[in-house]
Amino acid sequence: MAGTIIDGKAFAAQLREKVGTLAAAFEEKAGRKAGLAVVLVGEDPASQVYVGSKGKATIAANMASFEHRLPDSTSEGELLSLVERLNADPAVDGILVQLPLPDHIDEQAVIAAIDPDKDVDGFHVTNAGRLAVGQSGFVPCTPLGCMMLLTDRLGDLSGLDAVVIGRSNIVGKPMAQLLLDANATVTIAHSRTKDLADVVRRADIVVAAVGRAEMVRADWIKPGATVIDVGINRLAPEPGASKGRLVGDVAFGEAREVAGAITPVPGGVGPMTIAVLLRNTLVAAHRNAGIDLPEGAI
């Protein structure tokens, strides 16, 4: 029997709805909206579309959206001074600088300039450190969204074998830490892992975040496992088509036949990333305004 499809899009819509309700209540109490600033440098069309959709989602969730679209020629100094202004702006609770940045700008320097308490991406070393030692801070949106899908499906993860494929600072490493905090037994696998298929076959939970189209095959999956596919890869267009299909890091059709549950691409993890960004912004707003948001409210 084919595994259940985990509907990340629907889950994300529910989360955005909850955030929207709490954001309206925040506005009542604080006398202002929670605010998210999104900074885009350069004219990459995919990033343009993506930043636009974040702005719409922010407004739909009763928050204020501040978009800053800067030309490719923007210097690192100019970007850093914008970040400083946003850090100092009381209307801005969350700051997201869209990555990747143009080559002439040092990404780490820009991330380091963001006030950690406005770093709703959770990319600042202060937030990475907080996560590593179990202090509260901002957790990167994609792995936190994956955890929400996992706990919704599985409840308690204690003692489960989890394999994370990929070791990026943005997904793999924080994902592993969250799974560890949830008492899973965690393996981080990557491009140099020996016998990767054998390692993945032991997993009750597979999180694929390598960025290689359809790399994880059906015969890598333990029957009944829960598979979370973080990859978003565009295939080459079919003859006559202008755009290729979007696929994940997992060969979805065949893996679904073995898995207990699996996220699709699109419609799985991707929509969760934006919903969690709004959630993190709501949390930031409450902290910045000194208004209580009950633990577990969202």
Ligand SMILES: Nc1nc(=O)c2c([nH]1)NC[C@@H]1CN(c3ccc(C(=O)N[C@@H](CCC(=O)O)C(=O)O)cc3)C=[N+]21
């Ligand atoms: N500072 C920063 N923070 C980010 O969180 C960040 C970033 N930079 N740079 C780019 C990546 C990419 N990312 C996505 C989020 C949602 C979808 C998403 O919703 N995808 C849809 C499909 C989109 C489509 O159809 O093209 C889906 O998977 O269903 C995709 C990609 C966040 N990123």
